[in-house]
Amino acid sequence: MYLGIDLGTSGVKALLMDDAQRVIASATAALTVQQPHAMWSEQNPADWIAATDAALTELKDRAGVALSAVRGIGLSGQMHGATLLDSADQVLRPCILWNDVRSHAEAAELDADPQFRAISGNIVFPGFTAPKLRWVEQNEPDIHAQTAKVLLPKDYLRLWLTGEHVSEMSDAAGTSWLDVAGRCWSDDLLAASGMRRDQMPALVEGSTPSGGLRAELAQRWGMQPGTVVAGGAGDNAASAVGLGTVKGGDGFVSLGTSGVVFAATDSYLPKPESAVHAFCHALPDTWHQMGVILSAASALGWFAGITGRSAGDLSAAIGTEVMAPTDVTFLPYLSGERTPHNDARLQGSFTGIGHATDTAAMTRAVLEGVTFALRENLIALQSAGGHVDALLAVGGGARSDYWLQLIATVLGVPVQIAADGDYGAAFGAARLGMLAVNKADPADICTRPAIEREFAPQTDLSDAFDAAFARYQALRPSIKSVGK
Structure with missing residues (x-):
């Protein structure tokens, strides 16, 4: 069996599917968004962990659902969010979300540098990650100085699940720091926005392994230690894999x-x-x-x-x-x-x-x-x-x-x-978990409904x-x- 975890804006969904890609069960836990000022939108990363734990615990407690049979886990998540960690992996401030547009001036400043569009292939939108860090640098300099790692929301969940700082290509493409053609971080774009490569997570493809489940969490949910966690995908790319x-x-x-x-x-x-x-x-x-x-x-x-x-x-x-x-x-x-x-x-x-x-x-x-x-x-x-x-x-x-x-x-x-079925981001994430374990041809797994x-x-x-x-x-x- 395979597990997909989708970290959305309004909740976390955990979905279990079998080897035939039949959905066995799913569970959700709600999240709320804080908007302390106009144009701001934030969440506390600790709430993501609590919601994920609640959803997986509900799956575990359902009769007939044995998480011990899970062979691979895939992650999906809301894109663009800036989760800032210090050198001890402690969260420095609430995550600035995808629909937060406080950094519109910083986005315009970065977008005026032609290398951003040339290398990233995209406008620097206010919702993207890079302008958020520029805003933090200019408005919360003490926090910016302490920032050792920047993780996207689902990748903060990965850190909790595996202990690894890893992202994947589809989500990283929405940061304005990725060379999208080359599928790697761009040192030029990082430097132009006041960041360094060592502040970025490692990169893998969404259908390849990114780490293994920590023993403590495996015991909590009745799973196998070291269960493969796939790279996963941003929410829309995960939905596309599911569809x-x-x-x-x-x-x-x-x-x-x-x-x-x-x-x-x-x-x-x-x-x-x-x-x-x-x-x-x-x-x-x-x-x-x-x-x-x-x-x-x-x-x-x-x-x-x-x-x-x-x-x-x-x-x-x-x-x-x-x-x-x-x-x-x-x-x-x-x-x-x-x-x-x-x-x-x-x-x-x-x-x-x-x-x-x-x-x-x-x-x-x-x-x-x-x-x-x-x-x-x-x-x-x-x-x-x-x-x-x-x-x-x-x-x-x-x-x-x-x-x-x-x-x-x-x-x-x-x-x-x-036709009736669950083909959303959590299902796509489970498919990516399946690919990471089986090394199958994606065309054989990612079929249309x-x-x-x-x-x-x-x-x-x-x-x-x-x-x-x-x-x-x-x-x-x-x-x-x-x-x-």
Whole structure:
């Protein structure tokens, strides 16, 4: 059997699968986010350990689940977080998370140095790791001076599990310190941001071993000491492994707190000016592209809070049959935006509201606005040489048939739903644990799931949505960012 551990923003999930890749059991433990100031987002790494222990203990205590049979463990995690350790591996401050944009000025400063885009293949976004360390250097110099190691969130869990300072390529690609083509740390980028190579963890591929489980923890959970812990992956790359999105033309759309259009690529295809992320994949000699929007299902959740109704109720009220767009336009920049605008200070808006505008019209506008943002991501991705034949839909928003049909129609590509099963990041992490032990061909392990349903583009509405998309695009430049 194989264990996948996914450290998310809202919780830790542990998943157990057998040799036939059947999910035996899973358990989750919740996490909370602290936001002590506007634009800040932090978590205490000790909470990650407590949540992981709780999830694994729940697995251990379930009847019929024998963790002693686990042969490999894979890790997945939220990306970009800066976990700062001193020389004794003690945490120096709360981890600065992926959706923390306090370092927007530092990100712009680093991005102005052309070698960052040239070597990392990406814009230096405020959510990435390197600008966070520059912010710490300028605002918390005592902590910066004590920093002996910088670990990404899942790699701090690895340190606890194995005692090793190790990361892997897909997660490291989101730091702005990785030579993404060469799959190694860049001394030039580290020096340009005031860091050193000895402050970085060692690097392995996601499907190779990174260490073994410490005896103390093995005894606690009834596992074997030294159980192989694979390199693992950042959350989106792990989800891609779980979905079998590993070769050119494979893609998925994630409708979670944030939104992602993900395309696997058979080669490295950077185009930083598009704001598309060009990252290493979790498997050797593979890469992927991502367009990322910062508010997806969370935009509907925000509107639900405003109306005092649940997101499910709002979705149910508009039915399942996609209608022509309303006159209301929603810009979904509730937390700024990444692809393609790269502006942490963009703000959202409703326009076109009149006396006849009701809750249903505004709900549809929210879904349309997020979908238009996803279309901008697909256009940016295609401009960078990527392509998708179809998009598998994942995340909480994938429960809405209306939204999936809308995405297929607006983006002009089929949107698919996998047959019942758990194909998320924890499952992908377990697959990487399996690969690290068995040295199998990834193509034999990372297969695509059976498709239960497919939503084809509704071509009779294409012209109407094209016009609404043009209206959406025309509105964005008129919106002034905070502080600009």
